Amino acid sequence: MRQVDIVVIGGGIAGLSAAMRLARRARTVVIEREGALGYHSSGRSATFSHFGIGDAAVRGMTAASRPFFETPPDGFVERPLSFAKPAMFIATEELIGELRALESEMTRYTDTITRVSPAEMLEIVPVLKTGVGGIVEGLLDRSGRKLDSDLLLQACAKAVRAAGGEVVTEAGAIGLRREGERWIVDTAGETYSTATIVDAAGAWADEVAIAAGVRPLGLQPMRRTIIGFDPPEGLDVSAWPFTKTAGDEGFYMLPDAGRLLASPMDVTPTEPTDAQPEDFDIALAAWRVEEATTLEVGRIKAKWAGLRTFTADKVPTAGFAPDAPGFFWLAGQGGYGLQTAPAMALATEALLFGEAWPEELAAYGVRPDQIMPDRLFA
Ligand SMILES: Cc1cc2nc3c(=O)[nH]c(=O)nc-3n(C[C@H](O)[C@H](O)[C@H](O)COP(=O)(O)OP(=O)(O)OC[C@H]3O[C@@H](n4cnc5c(N)ncnc54)[C@H](O)[C@@H]3O)c2cc1C
Structure with a gap:
């Protein structure tokens, strides 16, 4: 059994962009069921970023994500990640x-x-x-900006690996259980013992939660x-x-x-x-x-x-499940998962490590209570 700190379930944009930040700080593995990253929603979008969609939280996260797409971190990509349109x-x-x-x-x-x-x-x-x-x-x-989703996905995966993390394809989570203070995640090739699960399984995020005995969000x-x-x-x-x-x-x-x-x-x-x-x-x-x-x-x-x-309120969700220690939701990205990914990854890092709310998000009026799962169970 492999001992890690974080298992991210789902190799779409949500899982990979968050893992890129998490891998710098903890032993992180992304497991993806399909043979290719971004096979589902993240590889099928219109790859556009605009303010004509979503509510205030979504627009705020869209705005907070723009600097990443306009001026990506040094060495992240070798050609532009987006262009003005x-x-x-x-x-x-x-x-x-x-x-x-x-x-x-x-x-x-x-x-x-x-x-x-x-x-x-x-x-x-x-x-x-x-x-x-x-x-x-x-x-x-x-x-408005046209994004390059393939480049974004591949660059995030590369950044996860460069930070010492792993990205494994054909590795669906087929069994999830709690043993003491740890989560045990079975895949066909490997079993992981981890402190934290990040459920970034897109359309399947509720199914993953149910398999782990966690109350679903109602996605x-x-x-x-x-x-x-x-x-x-x-x-x-x-x-x-x-x-x-x-x-x-x-x-x-x-x-x-x-x-x-x-x-x-x-x-x-x-x-x-x-x-x-x-x-x-x-x-x-x-x-x-x-x-x-x-x-x-x-x-x-x-x-x-x-x-x-x-989700029921159409706002993407990041945060620990109120009913299950170590189970972190990163789901419900709706029709804006690419354009909000950098902001959601930032929020994930802060909430997962229990740190101060990022100023980059607060500056656009985005608050933790708007995106944490607790609101959906109130
Ligand atoms: C037609 C269309 C147009 C869109 N246009 C835009 C747009 O212009 N701009 C924008 O920002 N957004 C757009 N979106 C939305 C965007 O594509 C999504 O919000 C985003 O891709 C969601 O990313 P994700 O990582 O949550 O999901 P996904 O990309 O679906 O990733 C989830 C992954 O989890 C994996 N998985 C599931 N279960 C398991 C398991 N048990 N074990 C391991 N892996 C598992 C799946 O195989 C999948 O690869 C569009 C979507 C569509 C469909």
Whole structure:
């Protein structure tokens, strides 16, 4: 049996970004069930960071995470982890209220937001259907950033190893039990005895807790679909912003490696699973793009689905389980797990080692009680 200090269950962005900090201070092992890191949600996202999503805690963590993406620590990566790409939020007449609410929320975190008229929107994304019955108002946030999730995952794993930690794939936690003051974690190849478990198992985090006899958080995985298609011949879309309908219903679209990606912003409750795109959602994505633009989607060149896993209040959770010593939750990252990962990792380090709340988080109004699991059991 291997003696360690911390076993992180889950090799997605949550587990790896936290482990990178923890491994500098304690013997840390990340165990991932799949053969590749980021196989589930972390490898299937739109990899964008913007302020048009989540509540104050999520926006605060998004803001607190920005410096990491803009200026990563020395030696962390050899090429940029992100690049500037504006986010544009669009509204039909019925959605103007949503757009205004978004504007007042977002301006608390960035001063880079301007209202854009239909004519200005057309200069930015010439295919939008603007005017009566179409898109009438927009907001442009110049602070948006496109992230490189593969690079981020690999760089975090490298940093874990450089700090003396381990990252093991094909190592699902298949048995969890408490023996005295320790947790025993069985995987196919190794058994670990550890003081602390960090449950960063994404959509499976509740299942891991239940296996350990810990009260689940009540997490709900939601499927979301993305399609990829070619823009019309000769049209350079590379400078187009991440373009998203204001409110919860609609679509978003962004350029990626010469193609356009689009999502119908589907929110379908599912079991934890290897999510696959459904025909209906693929068709809905294409329909919503064609409804709001003059684009014809044509052949769908790529399609995938992934899970966004939410707590009841939709705020990511970090902190020790109130009912189980040494069991640390790092779950419920919803639709913002990449853009909030550096801040969540910072919070994890402080809460796990029982240290002062980081100033970087307090500066954006993020408090421990907003993200600790206790709130979900109150
Ligand atoms: C379509 C889509 C678009 C998105 N767009 C964005 C975006 O633009 N920006 C953004 O910030 N976020 C976005 N998200 C959300 C983001 O992808 C997630 O919040 C984030 O990836 C969650 O990371 P995670 O590490 O918690 O989960 P995961 O990446 O799923 O990692 C959890 C890991 O735990 C492993 N695991 C489970 N059980 C066990 C076990 N028993 N033993 C060992 N390992 C186990 C799994 O195999 C998995 O690899 C999007 C998500 C989707 C689906």
